[in-house]
Amino acid sequence: MTEQSLRTDDCFEEVMKKYSDLIYRVAYMNVKIKADADDVFQEVWCRYYQKNKTFESEEHRRNWLINVTLKCCKKIYSSVRYKRTVLIEDYPTLKEEMPQKDYETYSAVMSLPEKYRIPIYLYYYEGFTAEEISGMTNIKSSTLRSQLKRGREKLKIMLQGDDFNE
Amino acid sequence: MNEKSIDIIKNTVKPDSELIERTLTAATAKKKIHLKPVLVAGIAACLVILICAAALPDGSVHIPSNACWVIDINNYSEVAGFADYVFIGRVEEEKGTKYERADIFDFPGMPYTNYTVTVLENIKGSLVLNKSVDIEKDGDATGKVIIAGSDDYFPKEGDICAFFASVQEDGTLMLQAHKTSNTKLSESVNELTEIKESELYKEIVSACENETPFERDRFTPLSVYTDGRELLYSNLVKFNYDEKSINTTSAVRVADIAAFSESMLKECSAVIEGKILSIREKEYTIVTEHDKFGEGGTLTEKINTLVYEVEINKVYCGDFTEKEIITVEDMLFICGTVNSMREGHSYVIPLCKGSEEIMNPDEVAIISGDIKRESVYSVLYPFHPQIERVNEGYVVVDEWDTLVSGEKEKITVDVDLSESDESYRDSMYLVSKEVFAEKLEEVLVSAGLK
Numbered sequence: 001m002t003e004q005s006l007r008t009d010d011c012f013e014e015v016m017k018k019y020s021d022l023i024y025r026v027a028y029m030n031v032k033i034k035a036d037a038d039d040v041f042q043e044v045w046c047r048y049y050q051k052n053k054t055f056e057s058e059e060h061r062r063n064w065l066i067n068v069t070l071k072c073c074k075k076i077y078s079s080v081r082y083k084r085t086v087l088i089e090d091y092p093t094l095k096e097e098m099p100q101k102d103y104e105t106y107s108a109v110m111s112l113p114e115k116y117r118i119p120i121y122l123y124y125y126e127g128f129t130a131e132e133i134s135g136m137t138n139i140k141s142s143t144l145r146s147q148l149k150r151g152r153e154k155l156k157i158m159l160q161g162d163d164f165n166e
Numbered sequence: 167m168n169e170k171s172i173d174i175i176k177n178t179v180k181p182d183s184e185l186i187e188r189t190l191t192a193a194t195a196k197k198k199i200h201l202k203p204v205l206v207a208g209i210a211a212c213l214v215i216l217i218c219a220a221a222l223p224d225g226s227v228h229i230p231s232n233a234c235w236v237i238d239i240n241n242y243s244e245v246a247g248f249a250d251y252v253f254i255g256r257v258e259e260e261k262g263t264k265y266e267r268a269d270i271f272d273f274p275g276m277p278y279t280n281y282t283v284t285v286l287e288n289i290k291g292s293l294v295l296n297k298s299v300d301i302e303k304d305g306d307a308t309g310k311v312i313i314a315g316s317d318d319y320f321p322k323e324g325d326i327c328a329f330f331a332s333v334q335e336d337g338t339l340m341l342q343a344h345k346t347s348n349t350k351l352s353e354s355v356n357e358l359t360e361i362k363e364s365e366l367y368k369e370i371v372s373a374c375e376n377e378t379p380f381e382r383d384r385f386t387p388l389s390v391y392t393d394g395r396e397l398l399y400s401n402l403v404k405f406n407y408d409e410k411s412i413n414t415t416s417a418v419r420v421a422d423i424a425a426f427s428e429s430m431l432k433e434c435s436a437v438i439e440g441k442i443l444s445i446r447e448k449e450y451t452i453v454t455e456h457d458k459f460g461e462g463g464t465l466t467e468k469i470n471t472l473v474y475e476v477e478i479n480k481v482y483c484g485d486f487t488e489k490e491i492i493t494v495e496d497m498l499f500i501c502g503t504v505n506s507m508r509e510g511h512s513y514v515i516p517l518c519k520g521s522e523e524i525m526n527p528d529e530v531a532i533i534s535g536d537i538k539r540e541s542v543y544s545v546l547y548p549f550h551p552q553i554e555r556v557n558e559g560y561v562v563v564d565e566w567d568t569l570v571s572g573e574k575e576k577i578t579v580d581v582d583l584s585e586s587d588e589s590y591r592d593s594m595y596l597v598s599k600e601v602f603a604e605k606l607e608e609v610l611v612s613a614g615l616k
Contacts (some may be wrong), residue, residue, distance in 0.1 A: 013190065024181040035542075041181055042189045074335040085264055091178050102171035114383070125221035 008135065021057065022126065029121045030073035032110060032119055034090035040072045047072075059135070066136040092134050108158040116151030119144055184581055227313065228547075237380060239343040242330075242373030247380040249330040250295045250387070251339065252290035252370070254351065254361070255283040257325045258298055263306045275305030283329065286358055290374045297589060301331055303341040303348065321343035326352040326361065328370045333385045337401075360465060399579040400503070402556045426547050427564040431613035434546050436484020437517040437606075439555060440476040440513045443491065446471050450524055452535030464533055472499045473540055479512060482606060483615040493541040496548050497524070502587035504551045504579065504594070514553040514606070515559065516546035551590060564593040568609045571599045 018048055023044055028037040055061040095103050109120055122133045130148065134141045237244040244412075246252055261280040281301045285293040293299060307320035321327050330347040331339040339345035349370065351361045361367050399405065426429075431437070448471045456465035474494040478486050486492060492515065500506075507513055523537045545552065553569070554561040559578065562569045577594040597605070610616040 013194070016186070016190065019184060021176065021180045025176065025179050028179050038181070038185050041185060042192055045189045046193045094174065094178055097174045098171045099168075099179075100169050105167055106171070106175065123173065124167060 012090065015048070015061070016045060017067055020150045021064055022062075025126070026066055026069050026122070027073060028090075029125075030114070030118065036073075043072045044069050045074070059132075063132075063136045067138065070137065078122075094160065101135060105155070108155050111158070112151055112154060116147055116154060120151040120155070123148055137149060168223055171203075178423060184353050185322065190537050193479075237343070237378075239346050241378075242346065242370055244378045244380070245343045246290060246345050246374045246377040247328045247334060248343070248382070249347070250329045250333045250384060251288070251329070252289055252291065252374050253285050253291060253293055253329055253331075253518055254287040254358070254367075255285050255299075255327060257321045257323050257327065258282040258284055259299075260307060260321075260323060263308050263310070268527050276435045277304075277310070279303045279307040281321065286360075289328070289371055290377070295532075299339060299341045301329065301341055302334075306346070317345065319350060321348050321350060325350055326358070328367070333387045335385045336385055337385060339387065393439055397577050399561070399594060400581050401578050402558065402561055402577060402596060403554055404556075405581050412501065423549050424551055428566060428609050430547060430566055431516055431517055431609060431615060434484075434516045434613070434615060435543075436517045436519060437482040437485055437514065437610065437615065438476070438478050438484065438492075439480035439482065439512060439514045440478045442507050442509050443475040443477050445475075445507065446473050446507055447471070448540060449497070450536060452525060452537055453533040454525075455531035455533060462610075469497070469600075470494045470522070471539070474507065476515070478480070482514070483610055484517070492543065494543045494545060495539055495541040497547050498546050502584040502585065504590050505549075512555040514555065517543045518546050520544055542569050551587075551594075556596075559598040561588055562595050562597050562602070564595060568610070568612070569597060569602065569605045570595045572605055573598065574601070 011018060022043075024037060024041050027040040027044070028034065031037050042067060048065065053064065055064065094106070098106065103145070109117060109125075112120060118137065119130075119133055119139075122128045123130065124135070128136070130141055130144050133139075134144050137144070219450050237248050239245060259282040261282060263277050266278060279302070279334075281303065282298050283301050284298045285295055287295070303317050303320070305320065327343060328351055330343060330348045330349075331341055334340050339464070349366070351364065351366060352358075450469040451466065452469065453464050453466050456463050458465075472495070476492050476494055478488055478490045478492060481488060492595045494515070507515075519542050520539075522539060522542055524539050525537050527534065527537065550563050550565055551561075553566070555564075560569075562574075564570050574595040574597050577596055579591045579594055583591060607616070
């Protein structure tokens with residue numbers, strides 16, 4: 001097992017550079033408000049730095065970061081206790097630049113309940129395998145596969161029959 | 167969804183350079199800089215507390231607050247719609263105030279006061295009657311932090327209140343609508359029948375029947391005493407896969423393991439209840455003479471033990487004292503989710519006192535290596551889960567015939583089990599503190615330890 005100290009700013013910056021975009025996208029997909037995603041993003045990296053955790057592998061590090069991101073997203077819901085979650089178009093350019101059908105699919109994914117949205121997003125948009133997502137979310141592979149299946153079924157209904165198989 | 171569209175998302179949804187810069191500064195300074203508060207104007211009002219804390223001459227901190235609510239917190243129907251549970255309960259204990267998020271809100275942080283409440287009657291949702299639940303309330307019962315305009319009431323021990331509680335994402339119960347969420351009805355449990363005749367009680371029941379629905383994320387309660395749900399092992403022992411587990415490198419040893427029986431306690435030198443402060447593996451390397459390899463042949467053996475540091479909370483029998491920190495060393499141990507003791511958790515552990523050597527020098531000719539054990543104490547029967555102390559009582563496997571012979575509740579073991587743990591899936595019980603104390607006394611007397 002290779003032990004690696006993360007208590008140096010150089011290393012921290014390197015890791016941050018590598019995973020920042022992924023962490024931010026996962027946070028935004030989850031909380032759906034840019035300002036909240038900013039908060040989660042900062043919280044995740046503060047925790048990462050302060051934890052000074054030793055990782056067995058790069059995959060372990062990535063899984064930990066995503067797992068903490070998902071936990072921080074949940075904390076957002078409870079810390080601002082009475083806040084409703086509202087989908088706001090923080091990124092209007094997405095609608096302009098993406099083909100209409102893809103944008104509609106993305107919007108549909110974003111409006112799925114959390115338990116389907118997270119696996120669907122990580123699987124189809126970030127390209128992780130079910131096993132990898134299982135490692136990130138601590139959800140059993142079998143449960144995850146059924147969440148993916150149900151998520152796809154919900155999307156199919158939302159998209160009025162269009163299949164969501166890719 | 168084509169690749170190009172995914173690339174558009176990846177190139178668009180990303181942290182801006184200012185955020186990265188601020189995060190880098192905040193993280194490396196080990197301090198979180200709070201980002202601008204989220205205001206979703208015109209869509210939903212957020213609870214935004216803009217704090218300018220100022221110390222008053224009496225030492226309290228006055229927090230002028232600008233809190234806007236998505237519900238009318240003085241309207242029972244709206245508060246009921248927001249809440250997950252509405253019930254009549256008696257305050258058993260006020261467990262003090264803690265302050266959180268001091269990094270964001272100036273000294274001393276946001277206050278939360280904790281209570282233990284016994285559920286007397288459900289109005290919305292169903293908690294198990296006559297069992298206690300832990301509840302956290304927004305606000306400071308000590309008066310150290312005073313939130314302006316809150317006009318709050320902090321219940322006292324013995325108060326009977328109508329509680330409007332919502333489940334937080336971590337499963338805990340929270341009272342958030344200031345005094346409305348703990349509306350005081352009486353100070354005596356004897357008056358419950360009388361309370362139910364009161365206009366205030368009827369108003370609350372009516373409000374719950376005609377609640378104003380509120381759409382928000384709903385979470386699963388942590389309380390193990392929620393009706394209609396199984397008594398889950400993961401809830402009881404606060405099971406977390408992320409917790410440090412034993413990562414042993416020891417080889418598999420074949421040993422004949424006798425089935426556990428309470429009579430084995432006769433071999434004990436002590437039975438203690440203690441908190442596991444640390445767990446580590448220790449490796450001994452010992453070289454012995456071994457004629458199998460010819461004249462002068464040697465055998466190098468590596469022996470792994472598991473060393474626990476235990477802070478004793480209670481001594482049921484034996485010569486230890488409370489608060490004493492002792493070392494326990496197991497030569498044989500089984501790793502597994504329910505088999506392994508975990509750091510920070512408390513257990514009732516029967517202990518045996520053994521020899522000071524890891525090998526008997528009378529039986530083998532030792533050439534080199536340290537044969538002195540770190541501790542002479544070991545767990546009596548390390549092959550089944552030790553009795554874990556949890557908030558609600560004790561988690562006991564059914565091999566303890568006497569301990570599970572009284573009133574008990576079956577536990578559903580809902581965590582992934584290793585092969586070695588599988589047999590405990592159907593045999594774990596929760597025994598209340600009172601019943602456990604009584605039954606353990608029986609066991610100790612029967613074993614001649616008392």
